[in-house]
Amino acid sequence: MKTRCGVTLRLFLLVWLIFALLSACRKQDEPASSVLVRVNERIISFDRFEADFSRHLTARDIVAEETRMELKRSFLAQKINRELILSAADRAGINLTAAQQEAVVAEHRKDYAPDDFEGMLQERKLTEAIWRRQLLENRRIEETISRLAYGDIVISPKAVGDYFRKHRQEFDRPQQVRARQITLAKEAEGQQVLGQIRQGLDFAEAARRFSISPDAEQGGDLGFFGRGQMPDAFDAVVFELPIGRISELVKSEYGYHLFLVEERRSAQHLTLEQVQDEIATRLRAEKEEEAYRNWLQSLRGQATIEVDWTLL
Known part of the structure; x- marks a missing residue:
C-alpha cells in the first residue's frame, strides 16, 4: 500500500513538473503584451x-x-x-x-x-x-x-423661431445655379475634350477622366452657388448659359474651363415654414457638439486613467 502511494505521488509530481515546464516554454515563446x-x-x-x-x-x-x-x-x-x-x-x-x-x-x-x-x-x-x-x-x-x-436635447419651436428672426438675412437666397466644370491646363486639351463631349461623351465622366480640378472625382459638380461666390469669369458664363448647354472654353487664372449648367434657383425670400427643419437641424448639431464635449469632460474627470x- 505504501509503495503504491509512493508511486502515485511520484507520478503526480512528474506530470506537474512537465506541465510547469511546458507552460514556461509557452510563456517564453508567446510573451503577454504589456x-x-x-x-x-x-x-x-x-x-x-x-x-x-x-x-x-x-x-x-x-x-x-x-x-x-x-x-x-x-x-x-x-x-x-x-x-x-x-x-x-x-x-x-x-x-x-x-x-x-x-x-x-x-x-x-x-x-x-x-x-x-x-x-x-x-x-x-x-x-x-x-x-x-x-x-x-x-x-x-x-x-x-x-x-x-x-438624450436630453430638445429643440423647441420657440428656439427655431427666435433663430429665424435673429438671422433673417441668411434665408433671403439670391439666384443660384448648379453647374459642373472641367478644368484643363492647356487650350488644346480643352478643345479635344469639348470635341469628345459633343460626340457623346458624358460631361461628368469627362470631368472624372480629364479635369485637373479637385472636384473631378465628383464629376466636376460645383453644387449650387450664387453670384460672387465663384470667380468673375465663371459668373459671366454660367448665369447666362441655358440649362443643359455646354459652354465654349473659358480662360481663367486656373486654366481653361468647360461648364454645364444643370439647375437654376430663382431668388427666394424663404419663410419660417420653409426653413424650420433646416434651422432645427442646425441648432441640434450645435447642442450635440456642446453636450458631447461636456459629457466627455465629465467622464474624464470621474475616470481612473493610467x-x-x-x-x-
Missing part, C-alpha cells in the same frame, strides 16, 4: 495599440520620428476617449444584440461587391475579424453617445 493604458476597468495593450496605429497611418505618412510621436500621442488621446465611452456603455449596460450586430454588418457589407470588399480590407490593412470588431465598436459608441450625451508612457 498594458499601455487602463481606463477604469478597460485596458489597451501595447501590441493592440501599435497594430491599430499602424493601420491608422497611410502609405504617405512617412514622417520624422518627432512628428510620428506627435501623431501617436494624438491617436492615443482618441483611443482613450473611445475607451471612456465604452466604459460608460459597460456601466449603463448598452450592448448590441446578436441580431443587431448581424444587421449592422449586413448593412455595411451590401455596399461592397466581394472583390471590392477584399480590396478595401487589404488597402486598410485589416482582416475581416478586425473590420467587424471596429464596425460594431463604432456602432456601440454611437448608440452610447446618442443615449447618454444627447498610461505607461515608458512603452511609447
Whole structure:
C-alpha cells in the first residue's frame, strides 16, 4: 500500500513538473503584451495599440520620428476617449444584440461587391475579424453617445423661431445655379475634350477622366452657388448659359474651363415654414457638439486613467 502511494505521488509530481515546464516554454515563446493604458476597468495593450496605429497611418505618412510621436500621442488621446465611452456603455449596460450586430454588418457589407470588399480590407490593412470588431465598436459608441450625451436635447419651436428672426438675412437666397466644370491646363486639351463631349461623351465622366480640378472625382459638380461666390469669369458664363448647354472654353487664372449648367434657383425670400427643419437641424448639431464635449469632460474627470508612457 505504501509503495503504491509512493508511486502515485511520484507520478503526480512528474506530470506537474512537465506541465510547469511546458507552460514556461509557452510563456517564453508567446510573451503577454504589456498594458499601455487602463481606463477604469478597460485596458489597451501595447501590441493592440501599435497594430491599430499602424493601420491608422497611410502609405504617405512617412514622417520624422518627432512628428510620428506627435501623431501617436494624438491617436492615443482618441483611443482613450473611445475607451471612456465604452466604459460608460459597460456601466449603463448598452450592448448590441446578436441580431443587431448581424444587421449592422449586413448593412455595411451590401455596399461592397466581394472583390471590392477584399480590396478595401487589404488597402486598410485589416482582416475581416478586425473590420467587424471596429464596425460594431463604432456602432456601440454611437448608440452610447446618442443615449447618454444627447438624450436630453430638445429643440423647441420657440428656439427655431427666435433663430429665424435673429438671422433673417441668411434665408433671403439670391439666384443660384448648379453647374459642373472641367478644368484643363492647356487650350488644346480643352478643345479635344469639348470635341469628345459633343460626340457623346458624358460631361461628368469627362470631368472624372480629364479635369485637373479637385472636384473631378465628383464629376466636376460645383453644387449650387450664387453670384460672387465663384470667380468673375465663371459668373459671366454660367448665369447666362441655358440649362443643359455646354459652354465654349473659358480662360481663367486656373486654366481653361468647360461648364454645364444643370439647375437654376430663382431668388427666394424663404419663410419660417420653409426653413424650420433646416434651422432645427442646425441648432441640434450645435447642442450635440456642446453636450458631447461636456459629457466627455465629465467622464474624464470621474475616470481612473493610467498610461505607461515608458512603452511609447
